[in-house]
Amino acid sequence: MENIKIFSKGWNYSQDGPGNRLIYHFQGCNFFCPWCSNPEGISRVGTLKVNKDKLLDEVCPFGAIKNRVLNRSFCKTCIERYCISKNRNEGIVWSCKSYTITEIIEEIKKSKFLFYNEGGVTITGGEPTLQFEPLKVLLFEIRNIGVNAAIETNGSHIKLPELFDSLDLLIMDFKHYDVDFHRHVIGIDNKNTIDNLKKASVAGIKLWIRIPLIPGFNDGIDNIKGFIKAIKTFNQDNVFVELLKYHEYGKIKWAQSGMDYTMKSSFIDTHEYEKYQEMFMKNNIRIINT
Numbered sequence: 001m002e003n004i005k006i007f008s009k010g011w012n013y014s015q016d017g018p019g020n021r022l023i024y025h026f027q028g029c030n031f032f033c034p035w036c037s038n039p040e041g042i043s044r045v046g047t048l049k050v051n052k053d054k055l056l057d058e059v060c061p062f063g064a065i066k067n068r069v070l071n072r073s074f075c076k077t078c079i080e081r082y083c084i085s086k087n088r089n090e091g092i093v094w095s096c097k098s099y100t101i102t103e104i105i106e107e108i109k110k111s112k113f114l115f116y117n118e119g120g121v122t123i124t125g126g127e128p129t130l131q132f133e134p135l136k137v138l139l140f141e142i143r144n145i146g147v148n149a150a151i152e153t154n155g156s157h158i159k160l161p162e163l164f165d166s167l168d169l170l171i172m173d174f175k176h177y178d179v180d181f182h183r184h185v186i187g188i189d190n191k192n193t194i195d196n197l198k199k200a201s202v203a204g205i206k207l208w209i210r211i212p213l214i215p216g217f218n219d220g221i222d223n224i225k226g227f228i229k230a231i232k233t234f235n236q237d238n239v240f241v242e243l244l245k246y247h248e249y250g251k252i253k254w255a256q257s258g259m260d261y262t263m264k265s266s267f268i269d270t271h272e273y274e275k276y277q278e279m280f281m282k283n284n285i286r287i288i289n290t
Helices: 101-110 128-144 160-166 179-186 191-201 221-231 251-256 270-282
Strands: 004-013 020-026 048-050 092-094 097-099 120-124 148-153 169-173 206-213 239-245
Touching (some): 020 101, 020 128, 048 251, 097 101, 101 128, 128 160, 148 160, 160 191, 169 191, 191 206, 239 270
Parallel strands (some): 020 120, 120 148, 148 169, 169 206
Antiparallel strands (some): 004 020, 004 097, 048 092
16 A cells, blocks of 8 residues: 655644544645645645745755755756755755555554544545545544544545545535636536535535635625525535635745745625625525634
């Protein structure tokens, strides 16, 4: 079984599932959302992440770093990568590390006493289903040791329903109800996401649908009506919806990862946000806030 690439792990309370949770961020994503808060997790293999304040010219013997600026064109053909191996430093690091399933399970076992208030493990990304087979095994092992298991996913993997029996909670991002507009902005449609939302809603699994409200992409009354119409086609027994306000928490990481942040600084008005929530509730769709 191949190792799992993880770019971040740590603790979070109630935000990514109930209770106190150990969160694993899997490397790689098949969506390219311009507002992504974890851009270092987009590349499937990983990326160089730079802290300009601590970047030193001398850590690259090939001259890729000058005056604390990295010329990434050098990195495309670099095999040695002395900057993150022989000359390891705080100014430039590789975004992810590889772990065996055994290593992860042992870490979870040691943490079991901290999983209070229905806590457990949440696996997110990036997009965790890009590492589908090791993810499937890992989830089985997590449930096998009696720990609450959740994943947060964009729902695009055609085999996602194979994971339902190993999950206590499924958190799915639903970015747009219009598959063509989704493709236009994000680079891939979300037809599989919508199909998997329908399958999850009738599978008896607890389902949190997360809608990130992005100005100019999916906000406004008409778009909220579109989401409501789509969600009302799902079985509502185990479905909860969370509306997430656009934020810029990940903006600095785009520069650190060598990518341009193209979003304009525009946020969701609080009054509008509350109006959107009311629209869902008036249609008997349960809203949660984490």
